[in-house]
Amino acid sequence: xxxxxxxxxxxxxxxxxxxxxxxxxxxxxxxxxxxxxxxxxxxxxxxxxxxxxxxxxxxxxxxxxxxx
Numbered sequence: 001x002x003x004x005x006x007x008x009x010x011x012x013x014x015x016x017x018x019x020x021x022x023x024x025x026x027x028x029x030x031x032x033x034x035x036x037x038x039x040x041x042x043x044x045x046x047x048x049x050x051x052x053x054x055x056x057x058x059x060x061x062x063x064x065x066x067x068x
Contacts, residue, residue: 028049
């Protein structure tokens with residue numbers, strides 16, 4: 001399976017909840033809350049979309065775990 005590029009989704013929906021189709025790339029609905037997003041998706045006929053909250057900003061973390 002190839003990696004999915006969510007760059008466009010992030011730029012348009014940052015800080016919001018989104019409902020995605022099974023392809024994990026097509027946005028069905030969005031909203032400030034999960035409930036709002038789910039209700040919008042349901043009115044469009046999608047009972048079980050994939051829900052994801054898009055972060056307000058992307059941060060990177062690199063670290064090392066020391067095991068003794």
